Amino acid sequence: MKLREILQGVSYQVLSGDVDVDVKDLAYDSRQVQEGFLFVALAGAVTDGHAYISQALKAGAKALVVEHEVDHKALGIREGFPVVMAQDGRTALSLMAANFYDHPASKMKMIGITGTKGKTTTAFMVRDIIEKAGFSCGLIGTVGTFFKGKKIPSEHTTPESYDLQKILADMVAEGCEYLVMEVSSQAYKLKRVAGIHYHVGVFTNITPDHIGPGEHEDFAEYLTCKKELLKNCDVALVNRDDEHWAEIIEGATCKIYSFGKSEEADLKIGKVAHQEEDGTLSMVFETEGRYEGKVVVGLPGRFNVKNATAALGVSQLLDLVEEPVLQALKDVKVAGRVEPVPGTRGYTVLIDYAHNGVSTESVLTTLMEYNPGRLVAIFGCGGNRSKLRRYEMGEVVGALADFAIVTADNPRKEAFQDIVKDIEVGLKKAEKGKGSCEYVVIEDRGEAVEYGVRHAKKGDIIVLLGKGHEDYQEIQGVRYPYSDKAAVLNALKKVNEGNEINEE
Numbered sequence: 374m375k376l377r378e379i380l381q382g383v384s385y386q387v388l389s390g391d392v393d394v395d396v397k398d399l400a401y402d403s404r405q406v407q408e409g410f411l412f413v414a415l416a417g418a419v420t421d422g423h424a425y426i427s428q429a430l431k432a433g434a435k436a437l438v439v440e441h442e443v444d445h446k447a448l449g450i451r452e453g454f455p456v457v458m459a460q461d462g463r464t465a466l467s468l469m470a471a472n473f474y475d476h477p478a479s480k481m482k483m484i485g486i487t488g489t490k491g492k493t494t495t496a497f498m499v500r501d502i503i504e505k506a507g508f509s510c511g512l513i514g515t516v517g518t519f520f521k522g523k524k525i526p527s528e529h530t531t532p533e534s535y536d537l538q539k540i541l542a543d544m545v546a547e548g549c550e551y552l553v554m555e556v557s558s559q560a561y562k563l564k565r566v567a568g569i570h571y572h573v574g575v576f577t578n579i580t581p582d583h584i585g586p587g588e589h590e591d592f593a594e595y596l597t598c599k600k601e602l603l604k605n606c607d608v609a610l611v612n613r614d615d616e617h618w619a620e621i622i623e624g625a626t627c628k629i630y631s632f633g634k635s636e637e638a639d640l641k642i643g644k645v646a647h648q649e650e651d652g653t654l655s656m657v658f659e660t661e662g663r664y665e666g667k668v669v670v671g672l673p674g675r676f677n678v679k680n681a682t683a684a685l686g687v688s689q690l691l692d693l694v695e696e697p698v699l700q701a702l703k704d705v706k707v708a709g710r711v712e713p714v715p716g717t718r719g720y721t722v723l724i725d726y727a728h729n730g731v732s733t734e735s736v737l738t739t740l741m742e743y744n745p746g747r748l749v750a751i752f753g754c755g756g757n758r759s760k761l762r763r764y765e766m767g768e769v770v771g772a773l774a775d776f777a778i779v780t781a782d783n784p785r786k787e788a789f790q791d792i793v794k795d796i797e798v799g800l801k802k803a804e805k806g807k808g809s810c811e812y813v814v815i816e817d818r819g820e821a822v823e824y825g826v827r828h829a830k831k832g833d834i835i836v837l838l839g840k841g842h843e844d845y846q847e848i849q850g851v852r853y854p855y856s857d858k859a860a861v862l863n864a865l866k867k868v869n870e871g872n873e874i875n876e877e
Contacts, residue, residue: 376411376436376455379472382568383465388442390455396435399473401466401535408433413469413535415462416440418587426450438465463564467534471568477541478569481511481549484687485556485569487602488577488612490732491680492530492555494672495577497707498684500553505701506693511544513537514555515726516708516842521547531560534567551691558589558598566605573690574606574627575683578615580731585759596620603627610686612679613638630663630690632682639663640686645678647742652721653713654743655703656681663689669703673711673723674739681705709841711736714858716865719831721745724857726841728755728782730765733838737773746832747775751825752839753796753818756787760795766838767799770810777812780821782839783847789816818846819860826864837861 377392379399397409403425406412412429414422414437423439426448436455437443440462443450450456459465471478484499486492493515500519503510511520513532518525518540525540531554532540544552560566579599581592589595596617603609603625611621613631622629632640643659654673660666660682670681681702688698706712714722723740727733733752740748750770754763770777779796781789793814800812815821818840825835837857840846846855 753782756785771803
């Protein structure tokens with residue numbers, strides 16, 4: 374493809390050479406450059422791609438896109454070699470990738486979902502609804518990329534722009550008619566989705582998160598990035614109950630519909646009830662307004678009523694048939710999001726990704742509504758991360774759980790005992806009856822899970838917090854294979870073979 378065609382829509386100036394040159398592909402990582410490639414040098418937070426131009430040239434790069442002027446002689450760039458300077462390198466990469474792959478997003482019905490909480494669950498609900506209605510649908514998000522029976526692990530909630538466009542092109546080639554995509558705030562901040570337009574957008578909620586070095590400067594920037602979705606879709610569903618409702622919709626350029634418990638919501642949540650059958654926790658609720666009827670969602674929690682209502686709203690905007698929509702919500706299961714583990718007898722084991730104070734409180738408060746005999750939390754906190762998160766999670770667990778097992782959760786390069794000390798500050802600060810809940814500390818997470826299962830009592834709800842869908846444990850810079858679900862199944866096998874259950 375001609376470089377000139379790849380640059381269509383990009384703000385740039387030519388520093389040297391001819392933009393009519395043919396290039397075989399694009400790369401933003403010099404290690405991926407092959408003969409005939411265009412190398413796009415980006416200045417990142419950790420590394421600067423301009424420092425690797427020489428390596429890209431040695432690998433056979435046929436043209437360069439840079440973000441600032443470079444010393445041709447020092448870098449060994451020959452006279453007449455095509456070098457283009459983009460006004461914004463990240464926006465340029467996204468637009469160039471879309472051009473190179475012939476704008477695959479325009480060939481599917483795109484549904485974009487953003488928000489602090491609920492993105493993943495809502496995305497899976499919408500995907501399941503679309504597929505139950507008889508259409509082929511891809512999904513891109515925190516848990517991974519899914520289409521046509523394939524699963525591709527995700528490094529980011531929203532992939533880097535070039536990788537994203539390639540995935541979209543693959544989906545189109547495989548016959549996907551729809552795509553449901555989690556759109557993170559970082560995706561807009563780092564221009565990963567520049568040039569992508571959505572048929573339907575969803576804004577689940579917003580609370581302070583992802584604020585700090587390498588993420589967002591403050592809440593205002595975080596909100597601004599989230600709101601970009603509402604400037605890049607035809608119509609959007611927004612949570613009317615969110616305290617930042619007015620700020621969220623300010624400046625939106627799309628048609629807005631609302632959902633929630635508010636009397637002003639276009640799709641209003643009415644009566645809500647909890648349901649438990651054979652250790653499976655679900656919710657039953659009624660809606661009014663744009664849809665009037667009874668809905669069952671196969672996941673516990675009032676927050677999942679919100680997620681299901683948003684998914685229901687999307688189905689209406691896509692004109693999908695009612696019966697498969699309701700069945701999809703009843704049958705929905707999401708990896709690592711209050712995910713039930715089968716095989717328990719007399720008690721319930723759930724896996725959830727909650728890894729901060731707010732989400733942990735939400736999950737535990739939800740599970741308390743099912744009146745468990747005991748609420749048992751198995752959790753840890755990440756190493757080389759904010760101590761505040763540890764204090765908050767410890768305090769929430771101490772206040773709401775009946776028993777806790779403190780264990781490892783990606784200690785990274787930090788000593789496990791140092792992390793535990795911070796968690797204990799929160800646990801001991803919590804007030805519940807005469808004090809915080811009882812707890813034990815077991816460093817090995819697999820052993821902690823087995824301890825929890827082995828000591829389970831009839832009527833207990835045991836929830837594993839923090840790792841959710843993750844399939845590794847990061848210790849001293851090394852990622853070791855580990856899965857909460859596999860650990861639970863292994864523990865259940867051992868305990869059930871021994872026919873153990875505490876009836877107390």
